[in-house]
Amino acid sequence: xxxxxxxxxxxxxxxxxxxxxxxxxxxxxxxxxxxxxxxxxxxxxxxxxxxxxxxxxxxxxxxxxxxxxxxxxxxxxxxxxxxxxxxxxxxxxxxxxxxxxxxxxxxxxxxxxxxxxxxxxxxxxxxxxxxxxxxxxxxxxxxxxxxxxxxxxxxxxxxxxxxxxxxxxxxxxxxxxxxxxxxxxxxxxxxxxxxxxxxxxxxxxxxxxxxxxxxxxxxxxxxxxxxxxxxxxxxxxxxxxxxxxxxxxxxxxxxxxxxxxxxxxxxxxxxxxxxxxxxxxxxxxxxxxxxxxxxxxxxxxxxxxxxxxxxxxxxxxxxxxxxxxxxxxxxxxxxxxxxxxxxxxxxxxxxxxxxxxxxxxxxxxxxxxxxxxxxxxxxxxxxxxxxxxxxxxxxxxxxx
Amino acid sequence: xxxxxxxxxxxxxxxxxxxxxxxxxxxxxxxxxxxxxxxxxxxxxxxxxxxxxxxxxxxxxxxxxxxxxxxxxxxxxxxxxxxxxxxxxxxxxxxxxxxxxxxxxxxxxxxxxxxxxxxxxxxxxxxxxxxxxxxxxxxxxxxxxxxxxxxxxxxxxxxxxxxxxxxxxxxxxxxxxxxxxxxxxxxxxxxxxxxxxxxxxxxxxxxxxxxxxxxxxxxxxxxxxxxxxxxxxxxxxxxxxxxxxxxxxxxxxxxxxxxxxxxxxxxxxxxxxxxxxxxxxxxxxxxxxxxxxxxxxxxxxxxxxxxxxxxxxxxxxxxxxxxxxxxxxxxxxxxxxxxxxxxxxxxxxxxxxxxxxxxxxxxxxxxxxxxxxxxxxxxxxxxxxxxxxxxxxxxxxxxx
Numbered sequence: 001x002x003x004x005x006x007x008x009x010x011x012x013x014x015x016x017x018x019x020x021x022x023x024x025x026x027x028x029x030x031x032x033x034x035x036x037x038x039x040x041x042x043x044x045x046x047x048x049x050x051x052x053x054x055x056x057x058x059x060x061x062x063x064x065x066x067x068x069x070x071x072x073x074x075x076x077x078x079x080x081x082x083x084x085x086x087x088x089x090x091x092x093x094x095x096x097x098x099x100x101x102x103x104x105x106x107x108x109x110x111x112x113x114x115x116x117x118x119x120x121x122x123x124x125x126x127x128x129x130x131x132x133x134x135x136x137x138x139x140x141x142x143x144x145x146x147x148x149x150x151x152x153x154x155x156x157x158x159x160x161x162x163x164x165x166x167x168x169x170x171x172x173x174x175x176x177x178x179x180x181x182x183x184x185x186x187x188x189x190x191x192x193x194x195x196x197x198x199x200x201x202x203x204x205x206x207x208x209x210x211x212x213x214x215x216x217x218x219x220x221x222x223x224x225x226x227x228x229x230x231x232x233x234x235x236x237x238x239x240x241x242x243x244x245x246x247x248x249x250x251x252x253x254x255x256x257x258x259x260x261x262x263x264x265x266x267x268x269x270x271x272x273x274x275x276x277x278x279x280x281x282x283x284x285x286x287x288x289x290x291x292x293x294x295x296x297x298x299x300x301x302x303x304x305x306x307x308x309x310x311x312x313x314x315x316x317x318x319x320x321x322x323x324x325x326x327x328x329x330x331x332x333x334x335x336x337x338x339x340x341x342x343x344x345x346x347x348x349x350x351x352x353x354x355x356x357x358x359x360x361x362x363x364x365x366x367x368x369x370x371x372x373x374x375x376x377x378x379x380x381x382x383x384x385x386x387x388x389x390x391x392x393x394x395x396x397x398x399x400x
Numbered sequence: 401x402x403x404x405x406x407x408x409x410x411x412x413x414x415x416x417x418x419x420x421x422x423x424x425x426x427x428x429x430x431x432x433x434x435x436x437x438x439x440x441x442x443x444x445x446x447x448x449x450x451x452x453x454x455x456x457x458x459x460x461x462x463x464x465x466x467x468x469x470x471x472x473x474x475x476x477x478x479x480x481x482x483x484x485x486x487x488x489x490x491x492x493x494x495x496x497x498x499x500x501x502x503x504x505x506x507x508x509x510x511x512x513x514x515x516x517x518x519x520x521x522x523x524x525x526x527x528x529x530x531x532x533x534x535x536x537x538x539x540x541x542x543x544x545x546x547x548x549x550x551x552x553x554x555x556x557x558x559x560x561x562x563x564x565x566x567x568x569x570x571x572x573x574x575x576x577x578x579x580x581x582x583x584x585x586x587x588x589x590x591x592x593x594x595x596x597x598x599x600x601x602x603x604x605x606x607x608x609x610x611x612x613x614x615x616x617x618x619x620x621x622x623x624x625x626x627x628x629x630x631x632x633x634x635x636x637x638x639x640x641x642x643x644x645x646x647x648x649x650x651x652x653x654x655x656x657x658x659x660x661x662x663x664x665x666x667x668x669x670x671x672x673x674x675x676x677x678x679x680x681x682x683x684x685x686x687x688x689x690x691x692x693x694x695x696x697x698x699x700x701x702x703x704x705x706x707x708x709x710x711x712x713x714x715x716x717x718x719x720x721x722x723x724x725x726x727x728x729x730x731x732x733x734x735x736x737x738x739x740x741x742x743x744x745x746x747x748x749x750x751x752x753x754x755x756x757x758x759x760x761x762x763x764x765x766x767x768x769x770x771x772x773x774x775x776x777x778x779x780x781x782x783x784x785x786x787x788x789x790x791x792x793x794x795x796x797x798x799x800x
Contacts, residue, residue: 026759027757027758027759027760028759028760031450031451031452031758031760032450032451032760033760035759056775056777060404060798061404061405061783061786062779062783062784062786062787062790063405063783063785063786063787063788063789063790063795064404064405064408064786064790064795064798065408065790065795065796065797065798066797066798066799067797067798067799067800068799068800069799069800070798070799071799080798080799081404084799085799085800086800087800090800107800226800338757338759340757341757344797345757345790346787346790346795347759347775348775348777368759368761368775369760369761369762369775372761372762372773372774372775372777373773377777378777378778
């Protein structure tokens with residue numbers, strides 16, 4: 001299907017805005033009740049719902065709960081299983097690290113090792129960033145590896161990014177994180193012959209890190225996982241002929257947007273300020289990705305009412321988004337984050353499509369239950385982009 | 401998608417019950433009326449429907465009517481087209497026959513042949529088991545085939561299982577059942593070169609059987625079909641990490657359950673007794689398959705009202721099933737058996753999902769029409785298992 005979509009791409013001056021409330025989808029607090037979105041007072045979105053098309057999107061597949069990486073790739077029209085983004089790469093993207101072609105990335109955790117060298121705490125007591133930050137600098141400064149350059153960047157708390165830069169590095173490596181305590185960190189196992197040297201470099205890094213960290217009580221070891229290199233991925237311009245812009249304040253979402261060739265035009269300020277930028281940049285781009293984080297964060301907090309409030313705040317931003325006068329607007333999430341679960345889930349995500357060429361349906365409010373009756377139906381999330389392109393008159397007829 | 405599901409499997413202590421009313425789906429007696437399920441008084445299932453998620457499952461594909469074998473494999477999360485189970489194998493599984501690696505199985509029917517050797521009755525007047533049973537013993541005892549051992553086991557009424565045990569046997573054979581009367585049984589046609597010897601053995605068996613049965617009025621011939629050998633199939637434990645138990649009183653369903661690695665823990669007694677066993681075995685397994693046959697049988701009888709009554713009986717069993725306090729419960733069928741048709745059909749099967757992490761929908765009763773508005777949507781039946789695993793918190797996140 002993707003190839004067909006790409007072959008039909010034509011140009012148009014119609015503008016598309018994709019407004020993403022992270023983790024928007026939910027479930028009721030108790031069976032039979034409303035979801036967070038249904039409980040929220042959302043006059044702006046309800047008005048659009050009455051005029052537009054609703055639907056439910058499956059980010060990856062039935063029962064599969066997506067991470068933020070794959071979920072956003074699906075929103076951007078990519079097959080997230082084919083383009084499986086490693087944890088290390090997401091860390092690099094999230095930190096705005098200037099990745100070069102052959103860099104090998106890994107997600108690192110500081111950990112606590114006991115006197116026998118066994119893992120006592122996989123997260124070193126969640127050592128705070130202000131302690132972890134100088135430790136990262138020390139590791140980067142003091143560890144030398146033959147033939148490669150070493151970068152260690154603090155992410156948040158116990159989490160850091162490791163990048164090795166050099167020739168012939170391979171990401172085909174097993175994690176060193178044993179995922180349990182009471183056992184030593186794993187030796188890095190190469191998963192192909194070509195990866196043998198990279199595995200040795202990783203083991204040497206881990207050994208040297210223990211020496212550098214020897215004076216620490218908590219953060220005296222490292223665990224590494226999610227080895228990854230930058231993926232060759234066709235851009236949204238290559239595939240859909242779109243000049244695409246991202247307005248996102250969290251590093252990871254900016255990183256994901258850049259991965260598919262978007263330009264990050266707006267990151268500072270609160271979301272109302274970012275929404276105002278849509279109008280400012282309207283002439284320079286065809287497609288705008290607007291990201292709103294609080295819905296996911298409040299879901300992860302297990303706080304139903306706070307997620308409801310975040311959705312109401314998001315509804316307020318919609319009126320600013322409409323000021324940019326998009327031709328096609330879709331309002332959706334990247335995945336569900338039900339407050340009742342406090343984590344990402346597999347439940348399909350409600351979507352609201354509004355603008356030119358839209359077929360209206362019976363739904364008059366924006367919610368999971370009303371979306372079920374919507375004219376978009378239920379479909380894989382990666383099919384959303386062709387539908388947006390079609391409504392924006394950016395796809396020509398297939399066949400005669 | 402299946403591989404992704406398997407890669408995400410994690411352990412959990414949550415218990416899943418799959419309650420299958422065989423042939424549950426139906427169509428109205430006359431256009432515009434209720435289906436059997438909609439006509440039935442089902443207070444227990446309606447209560448669960450109001451709190452749970454409804455949907456419609458397509459067993460195999462659009463327009464495809466499944467046999468019981470493929471339909472159950474789809475329920476158990478298998479691609480039934482990839483794992484195409486022959487009728488002969490199903491018979492062997494159903495009889496608890498101790499199949500060995502290279503055994504060639506076939507499903508046999510006693511038939512009535514007229515004086516010209518044409519089939520007069522493909523089922524020998526549905527000759528009862530107590531007559532068929534000694535005939536099977538006689539066939540097994542008196543028929544000798546060169547280089548192979550012969551097993552003939554009575555199944556039910558006119559149905560029997562034939563197993564040939566020996567080297568280099570092939571299942572690549574056409575049925576000898578002509579599927580009509582007034583013509584002779586077909587000679588067994590080999591569908592590949594390697595199957596030539598097996599075809600000859602089958603023809604010799606059929607000839608010798610006619611001699612052994614020469615003194616019979618009704619059961620004086622045999623028809624053979626569904627030639628099959630045992631398939632290598634990954635178990636539910638291999639794929640989903642589930643210790644799975646079956647509570648089924650009909651041999652074929654027990655056989656299907658064993659094929660995918662379930663342990664048959666309960667087969668005796670009526671269905672209420674079997675439902676009580678769910679509680680008894682709860683700690684020993686993660687997944688329970690409960691099978692109820694009467695709904696299909698009454699549909700096959702063309703008896704709308706009797707199928708309605710069977711559904712009401714099944715609804716009564718649901719309260720016993722709930723006594724086992726499952727974390728996730730799905731109530732569905734393996735296929736539709738509309739009484740108006742008196743046979744299996746391709747119509748999608750209503751499903752009701754209830755338990756933890758379930759998204760409620762607008763449906764307040766369990767029926768084909770309400771299932772259309774359900775939050776599970778309409779989907780291929782083999783996607784049900786990943787969704788059950790997800791609700792039972794047995795799948796981890798894909799990507800970061």
